[in-house]
Amino acid sequence: MPSTAAKKSPRVPVRSGRPAPELVFGDLWTFDPAPETADPKLKPRYDLFIDGAFVAPKSGRYFDSINPGNEQKLAEIALAGREDVDAAFAAAQRAFDSTWRRLPGRERGKYLFRIARLLQDRAREFAVAETLDGGKPIKEARDFDVPMAAAHFFYHAGWADKLEYVAPGRRLEPLGVVGQVIPWNFPLLMLAWKLAPALAAGNTVVLKPAETTSITCLKLAEILQDAELPPGVVNFVAGAGETGAALVGHPTPAKIAFTGSTEVGKHIQRSLAGTGKKLTLELGGKAANIVFDDAPLDQAVEGIVNGIFFNQGHVCCAGSRLLVHEPVADAVLAKLKQRIRVLSVGDPMDKNTDIGAINSAAQLHRIGELVASGRKEGAEMYQPPCRLPAKGFYFRPTVFSGVSMSHRIAREEIFGPVLSVLTFRTVEEAVEKANNTAYGLSAGVWTDKGSRILKLSTELKAGVVWANTYNKFDPTSPFGGYKESGFGREGGRQGMLEYGQLA
Amino acid sequence: MVAPSSPPALRRLLDAIGTVDAVGVEERVAKYATRSIKKAAKVWGLRKAVSMVDLTTLEGKDTPGKVASLCQKALRPHDDSVPRVAAVCVYPSMVRHARRALGSGNGVRIASVATAFPSGQAPLRTRLAEVRAAVADGADEVDMVINRGAFLAGDFGRVQDEIAAVVTACGAAALKVILEVSELETYDNIRAASFLALRVIREGDFIKTSTGKTSLNATLGNNQVMLEAIRDHYLDTGIAVGMKPAGGIRTAKQALQFLVAVKETLGDAWLTPARYRFGASSLLNDLLRQLEKERTGAYQAPYYFSEAAESY
Numbered sequence: 001m002p003s004t005a006a007k008k009s010p011r012v013p014v015r016s017g018r019p020a021p022e023l024v025f026g027d028l029w030t031f032d033p034a035p036e037t038a039d040p041k042l043k044p045r046y047d048l049f050i051d052g053a054f055v056a057p058k059s060g061r062y063f064d065s066i067n068p069g070n071e072q073k074l075a076e077i078a079l080a081g082r083e084d085v086d087a088a089f090a091a092a093q094r095a096f097d098s099t100w101r102r103l104p105g106r107e108r109g110k111y112l113f114r115i116a117r118l119l120q121d122r123a124r125e126f127a128v129a130e131t132l133d134g135g136k137p138i139k140e141a142r143d144f145d146v147p148m149a150a151a152h153f154f155y156h157a158g159w160a161d162k163l164e165y166v167a168p169g170r171r172l173e174p175l176g177v178v179g180q181v182i183p184w185n186f187p188l189l190m191l192a193w194k195l196a197p198a199l200a201a202g203n204t205v206v207l208k209p210a211e212t213t214s215i216t217c218l219k220l221a222e223i224l225q226d227a228e229l230p231p232g233v234v235n236f237v238a239g240a241g242e243t244g245a246a247l248v249g250h251p252t253p254a255k256i257a258f259t260g261s262t263e264v265g266k267h268i269q270r271s272l273a274g275t276g277k278k279l280t281l282e283l284g285g286k287a288a289n290i291v292f293d294d295a296p297l298d299q300a301v302e303g304i305v306n307g308i309f310f311n312q313g314h315v316c317c318a319g320s321r322l323l324v325h326e327p328v329a330d331a332v333l334a335k336l337k338q339r340i341r342v343l344s345v346g347d348p349m350d351k352n353t354d355i356g357a358i359n360s361a362a363q364l365h366r367i368g369e370l371v372a373s374g375r376k377e378g379a380e381m382y383q384p385p386c387r388l389p390a391k392g393f394y395f396r397p398t399v400f401s402g403v404s405m406s407h408r409i410a411r412e413e414i415f416g417p418v419l420s421v422l423t424f425r426t427v428e429e430a431v432e433k434a435n436n437t438a439y440g441l442s443a444g445v446w447t448d449k450g451s452r453i454l455k456l457s458t459e460l461k462a463g464v465v466w467a468n469t470y471n472k473f474d475p476t477s478p479f480g481g482y483k484e485s486g487f488g489r490e491g492g493r494q495g496m497l498e499y500g501q502l503a
Numbered sequence: 504m505v506a507p508s509s510p511p512a513l514r515r516l517l518d519a520i521g522t523v524d525a526v527g528v529e530e531r532v533a534k535y536a537t538r539s540i541k542k543a544a545k546v547w548g549l550r551k552a553v554s555m556v557d558l559t560t561l562e563g564k565d566t567p568g569k570v571a572s573l574c575q576k577a578l579r580p581h582d583d584s585v586p587r588v589a590a591v592c593v594y595p596s597m598v599r600h601a602r603r604a605l606g607s608g609n610g611v612r613i614a615s616v617a618t619a620f621p622s623g624q625a626p627l628r629t630r631l632a633e634v635r636a637a638v639a640d641g642a643d644e645v646d647m648v649i650n651r652g653a654f655l656a657g658d659f660g661r662v663q664d665e666i667a668a669v670v671t672a673c674g675a676a677a678l679k680v681i682l683e684v685s686e687l688e689t690y691d692n693i694r695a696a697s698f699l700a701l702r703v704i705r706e707g708d709f710i711k712t713s714t715g716k717t718s719l720n721a722t723l724g725n726n727q728v729m730l731e732a733i734r735d736h737y738l739d740t741g742i743a744v745g746m747k748p749a750g751g752i753r754t755a756k757q758a759l760q761f762l763v764a765v766k767e768t769l770g771d772a773w774l775t776p777a778r779y780r781f782g783a784s785s786l787l788n789d790l791l792r793q794l795e796k797e798r799t800g801a802y803q804a805p806y807y808f809s810e811a812a813e814s815y
Contacts (some may be wrong), residue, residue: 013726021741023734028771029762034539139537298731299527306530342767351539448522468524 016219025341034351036138040129045076046214048238049221051091052231056222058083063239065215068135068357069348069392073116077214080237082246085206088235092177092204095232100204101174105161112157112199114227115220119150122223130188131348133215135357135393136311138349148473149192152491155475156196159496163201166493172500173200175278179253181244182217183208183260184359185415190259191217191489194232198257203497208247210260211240212360245271253277255499259316262413262439262484276380280488280498282316282480284413285441287462288434289319289470290424293327295446299468301335304419307354307444307470309343309397313417314363316485317442319470321410322421323430329423333401336421337432340397341384355417358393367395367416374400374409379420413439415494427452431459440482444470463489512659512766516695518646520735523690523728530725535763542797545759549794552758553585555776557614557747559592559784561715567600577611581791581808584798588787589616589776590644595637602641614644614679618669621683621714623648627665634672645669646679648714648784649696651686659699667703679709679747679780682729685719690728699734701744707777709745715782720750726761743772749782755793758786798812 045062047054059081064073080088100108119126120402127141136145151232162171178198182190185208198205208215215235224234237243241264248268255278258268262283270344272279289307291300307319324332348356358364375381383396403410403420410420426428434443445453453467463481466472473479478489486499540548558577560569567712570593577588590612593601598615605611615637619625625633632647647669653661670678680700684693700710710729713720726748733744746765752758765773773779788808795803 018741021737021743023738023770024772025767025770029544029551029766029776031538031544034541056585143537185714294522296522296523296524296527299524299531302527302531351537469526469530 002473013452014479023338030407031352033347035347036128036142036351037125038128038130039453041125042075042129042130042132042215042258045078046218046238047078048080048088049218049224049236050088051233051235052225054221055083058087063211065133065212067132067392068212068359069132070389071391072423074132075215077211077218077238077467079482080208080239080243080246081478085237085243085246085250088206089177089179089250091232092206092235092388093252095230096174096177096204098422100233101202102282103202105202108199108202109157109160111227111229112153112196115223116150116153116157117300118223118226119146119153119220123147123150126219128349129219130216134184134187135348135359137353137356139200139351139353140311145186145189149188151380152189152192152196153476156200156496159197160200162496163496163500166496166500167502170400170502172201172496173503174500176203176254177252178203178205178257178499179208179247179250179256180205180257181247181260182207182209184213185311185316187213188216188220194259197490197495197499198451199233201496203255203499206235206237206247206253207236208239208244211238214238248272255279257488257498258282262486265486275409278498280480280490281486282488282490283413283439283441283484283486285316285318285439285481285485286321286411286413286437287317287319287439287442287444288321288323288437288460289444290323290430290434290451290456291325291332291447292445292447292449293325295328295449297328297332297335300446303333303444303446303468303470304332304336305339305343307438309417309420311473312355312358312395314359314415315466315471317443317464317471318415319442320414321434321437323424323433324420324421325430326425333399333421336375336399337382340382340399343384343386343397345386345394345396346389358395358416361393363415364393364395367414367418370409370412370414370416371418374380374403374407374418377407377409379403379407379409393403397457405433411437427456431456435461436463438484441485509550512657512694513695516659516698517691520694520698520732525690525724528690528724528727530815532592532727532764535723535760535767538760540759540763546794546797548762549755549790549797550586551774552755552762552781553580553645553790553794554587554589555780556588556787556790557590557592557749557780557782558588558787558804559715559749559782560619561592561594561616564805565594565597567597567671570597570600571604574601574611576787576809578609578616579603580787581794581801585791585794587611589780592616592646592782594620595633595640598637598640604660604665612643613641614646615642616646616714618647620648621716624651624652627668631668633782634669635798638672638676639755642676644682646711648683649700651683652706654687654692654696654699659695662696663699663703666700670704670708677707677709678704678709680704681711681714681749683714683717684704684712684725690759692733693725693728699738701736704744706742707745709780711747711749711782715716715750721748721752721761721782723760723764727764727768728758730764734769743778745778745780747780747782751786752781752783753789755786755789758790
């Protein structure tokens with residue numbers, strides 16, 4: 001630990017007599033609206049994608065998908081009932097038995113490459129659709145979600161003909177039909193994380209998107225058709241909890257892969273007990289982002305902002321607990337507040353928007369409720385003075401200081417743009433506080449000292465530990481959790497192993 | 504303040520002012536490039552950038568005639584709708600010619616590089632004499648270079664003392680301290696050198712990235728590190744120092760990205776030629792070209808803007 005005793009504190013203005021100097025972030029130079037104008041090519045109504053074709057639901061029921069940025073209806077989505085789920089699994093089983101498992105890996109790889117390229121071709125269209133449907137800023141959909149989804153297809157396309165090298169001396173056999181359920185925070189990307197390794201390993205798939213974000217999933221079905229993927233290899237059934245329960249409880253799938261809340265994850269694990277189905281779960285998180293006094297503070301602040309406000313905080317690995325070393329706590333908080341003042345909150349379709357819309361009214365309500373609990377329990381709240389659009393679901397970036405481990409906002413996953421700031425005095429205390437949570441998906445460490453990074457990377461019980469950065473993803477890097485953040489890994493060689501059995 | 508000639512000088516200074524993470528800085532500044540600036544905001548930014556230009560000629564072949572035409576361009580960059588630039592920047596021997604061409608009291612200032620620009624490798628008294636001569640000839644602003652040799656040798660006391668001596672020699676003239684970032688190499692060094700200067704210069708003085716005479720000049724990254732140093736110093740002392748990126752900024756698009764960095768790091772009070780300048784020559788014509796494009800909807804031919812830097 002560097003000595004802090006003799007250090008002057010040049011970053012904390014303490015002066016008497018005249019007012020402390022302040023920076024003015026006013027409206028001298030406000031940017032004109034810069035709306036993204038590409039056509040998302042939405043259909044008024046999306047049917048289920050079963051056996052290579054769009055089919056109307058047997059129930060005849062549809063539900064609305066709305067734009068959380070302005071609460072307007074975007075499209076109608078077919079609601080899959082039990083019979084539709086049956087049909088999807090029957091198609092998947094047929095495809096597995098008749099074509100997909102017999103296809104050489106290099107041929108499967110070609111389909112995946114084709115999907116990746118078609119997605120790149122239509123990147124702008126998909127980015128706009130993702131933003132309209134989910135509320136994330138267009139610059140994130142454009143620069144992160146869509147390119148990263150394509151990268152996952154590319155990466156796993158490369159695995160398809162190299163499965164004998166996953167585990168030397170052994171072969172990776174497909175499991176059969178896989179049932180997958182994905183969340184609403186990264187609809188297209190989570191779909192790619194699930195679909196690409198499953199197909200590369202030779203499995204066929206029935207996948208359910210989240211009910212608030214089905215559109216890019218069903219748009220991807222158009223790409224699967226264009227890629228001439230054999231019918232039934234991938235099937236999409238849309239709907240809410242009931243559809244999910246029908247999918248998870250179905251006798252056909254050899255494996256269930258779920259990304260979503262810990263509550264539902266536990267329920268799924270209970271329901272699968274004794275069935276012999278494989279299961280991987282990627283659940284919630286309450287990650288610690290730990291800033292030591294020797295950290296490069298401006299870059300740490302940038303990482304803190306990226307860690308909690310990326311995708312409105314709808315990120316399971318969000319750095320929602322900031323643990324900051326006491327000697328620099330005031331300086332970090334002051335810099336953080338300054339940085340947040342220049343974040344632009346509002347219309348997700350504006351290219352300059354940093355923080356877009358909360359995904360749904362229900363989620364907005366939950367965030368509001370947890371924030372109210374933080375204020376009630378005595379934490380100090382800061383929100384920048386920004387104007388929010390009148391229509392749509394928006395929440396100001398929020399920082400709570402003076403938070404202790406017993407506060408609800410320090411323990412429960414908020415899944416919104418809300419940061420809880422705690423302090424620590426020693427490395428041991430930092431590790432203990434970081435690990436004192438039911439979750440263990442990710443963590444961040446900010447320090448100039450390399451040895452401390454290595455030490456913490458082993459002591460922090462988290463699936464990913466980022467050092468002097470945050471929220472970095474790559475298809476080659478396995479992602480997954482400890483404890484109630486789930487089990488199983490996605491990405492990399494480890495992720496491939498989850499979609500097959502070694503023979 | 505800083506002990507002279509001891510190897511851990513950098514370490515000690517960084518302990519006091521904090522370090523910089525290169526990857527993080529570059530990630531931060533990449534976001535400036537994604538800002539989409541349209542319509543009225545674009546015109547405002549372009550006009551502001553014009554008013555911040557230090558129109559520069561620093562060549563061995565400069566003549567009174569060349570300087571006179573540079574001054575003419577500075578006073579009237581295009582037509583009456585476009586503001587004057589902030590200053591012309593010339594070698595000391597050209598200051599009196601610039602003064603003759605510009606007259607006085609018309610808002611365009613005369614800046615002169617001094618202190619054995621660009622290397623600074625002359626005895627201190629020679630460098631100070633050069634500063635005094637430039638001021639006596641009519642320079643409103645002096646652009647000095649720091650002693651990079653002393654900095655890299657860890658002799659921070661000497662670097663800072665020399666800057667302080669130049670401050671005195673400047674008298675009423677404003678000072679711009681050139682760090683020559685490409686020779687300092689690391690962001691840590693750039694932050695350290697910024698603070699060495701900030702602690703001895705005055706409100707209204709500037710720190711500046713480069714001479715324009717080396718391979719790498721102003722980038723969004725080193726601009727950011729210096730803006731953050733200015734911000735920290737201001738919040739700590741209340742002394743507001745200006746910033747001048749120089750060299751390598753050739754397009755209007757780049758200039759707007761630098762201005763976004765100013766807006767989001769130092770705020771509105773720095774969006775003024777009194778606190779932010781562009782050291783550039785070819786930038787001005789691209790700003791004019793883009794302003795004409797915004798006004799007329801079409802790009803005009805190069806000769807419309809007295810394009811070649813040689814023939815203002």
